[in-house]
Amino acid sequence: MPDEDNIKKIIDNSRIRNLKIFHDINLRKLLTFRINADISSLIIAEDTESLRNIIKYLIDNNIEYFILGGGSNTLINVQNKNIAIIKLGRFFDNIDFKEKESISCGAAYNTGRFVTECYKKSYNFAFLAGIPGTMGGAVSGNSGAKYNSICEFIDAIECLKIKTNNIILENHKLRKNDFGYRFLNIKNLIAITKIYLKKEQMEKELIFNEIVERIKNKKNAQPLNKFTAGCFFKNPLNANKTAAELIDALGLKGFRYGGAGISKKHANFIENYDNASPMDIYNLSKIVLGMVKDNFNIELENEVKLVGF
Ligand SMILES: Cc1cc2nc3c(=O)[nH]c(=O)nc-3n(C[C@H](O)[C@H](O)[C@H](O)COP(=O)(O)OP(=O)(O)OC[C@H]3O[C@@H](n4cnc5c(N)ncnc54)[C@H](O)[C@@H]3O)c2cc1C
Structure with missing residues (x-):
């Protein structure tokens, strides 16, 4: 190399x-x-x-x-x-509502703007309200809230795939087994370029109320004004506690490593408190993984994508 x-x-x-x-x-x-x-x-x-x-x-x-x-x-x-x-x-930064009950957007389109523009056209994506980032990132990790996630509403994605050493542009119809809790798994996928969604329209006032409620709940529960990357770990699927509950039970809220620390507000958020290096955050996440394994025999999986470690 x-x-x-x-x-x-x-x-x-x-x-x-x-x-x-x-x-x-x-x-x-x-x-x-x-x-x-x-x-x-x-x-x-x-x-x-x-x-x-x-x-x-x-x-x-x-x-x-x-x-x-x-x-x-x-x-x-x-x-x-x-x-x-x-x-x-x-x-890649655009949205389109040409056909009824169909929405398409580029992969670089901001997720917050997506929620707002969809609301204006009577489409309810309130479950994405307050989630930062782009629609490409949201689809790649099947982002969402407790009861809904984005891939449920996707008809197809336009994407680049690698096939026998060539990179081709393809429309991929999304199937149920292509995605699950915070993941999308499509063979040979390299990049999502465009997203085609299907959704029924509904009364705008109801959508508005849901968006307001969702943001309010998020503000109450999560350190939205701090430097984080959202929930660091996925919730374990076969346990009766969330990742946050497990970490909290270990008394780790506020625990610091270098410039990084476990949020005092939400135990599954790692904050960059004070000029944290990527290694500070990474090492802190490893400490958490080790302690959860030792104490509960549960192997948490990262939700945050680690690059180059
Ligand atoms: C305060 C806060 C609150 C959050 N709340 C939530 C929440 O409620 N629910 C939730 O699910 N998440 C939440 N998150 C996490 C995060 O915002 C979402 O996962 C978001 O959808 C990621 O989008 P992004 O564009 O920032 O992705 P990035 O972080 O840039 O990338 C994430 C992954 O997506 C891939 N990716 C990005 N674009 C493309 C593309 N075009 N093609 C292929 N792969 C791509 C990257 O390679 C990477 O693997 C939160 C984060 C913060 C900071």
């Missing part, structure tokens, strides 16, 4: 149209953890063709990459300088 300087040179020499390339970019702008440290390379692909071409180019040159949305469910190890971060640009 090429080293950091070589990777930068290879990326600079890609000669692919409609790309924006940046080096030594601070993560504060890219992750909701607001980590103050630089990543090596950020590439913004402005359209599907440039996205396809840059991914193919990176694969051909043996350079690791990661597709980042709004960075609200991701932790990147800045010590690992060999990963190129790719974001989707303007072409």
Whole structure:
């Protein structure tokens, strides 16, 4: 694998149209953890063709990459300088309501805006209210709340897939077994570019009330004004306690490691309290995993995506 300087040179020499390339970019702008440290390379692909071409180019040159949305469910190890971060640009930032009971949006469309625009057209996605990030990120992790998650309402996704060394654009009809609690699992998927949803319309006032209620509950229960990436761990499926309840039972609320700490408000949120490094957050998450395993014999699974660890 090429080293950091070589990777930068290879990326600079890609000669692919409609790309924006940046080096030594601070993560504060890219992750909701607001980590103050630089990543090596950020590439913004402005359209599907440039996205396809840059991914193919990176694969051909043996350079690791990661597709980042709004960075609200991701932790990147800045010590690992060999990963190129790719974001989707303007072409993917749109929404469309052409047909009745059908909605389509680009993968870079902001999830909060999605909830609001859908509300204006009488579609209820209140369960997504208060969730930061992009629709691509939401679909990739099947984001949602207790009773609903986004993939239930998806008819199909337009996506890039890798097939016999080629990257092709495909419309993938979503099937029930493609997704589950906080995951989407589609073979050979590389990037989601567009999302097609189906939903019945309903009375706007009811939707409005649900959105207000959801945001109120979220504000009460979660540290929304702190630097976090949402719930760090998934709730264990075969246990009668949530991840937060398990961590809380260990007395870990407020426990700190370096600049990171377990939120005092919600035990499943790790906060960047004081200039935390990615390693601070990562090590703290490992401590939690170990303690939950030792005390309850439960292996928690990360909900936050760890990149380059
Ligand atoms: C305060 C707070 C509250 C939150 N509350 C909730 C909640 O109630 N429910 C919930 O489910 N989540 C919640 N989250 C977590 C997070 O906001 C969601 O998971 C969100 O949908 C992630 O979107 P993102 O664009 O930020 O994804 P990112 O963090 O950028 O990426 C997450 C994953 O999606 C992948 N991805 C992103 N875009 C694409 C794409 N175009 N194609 C393929 N893969 C892609 C990435 O590779 C990565 O694996 C919360 C987070 C915060 C900070």
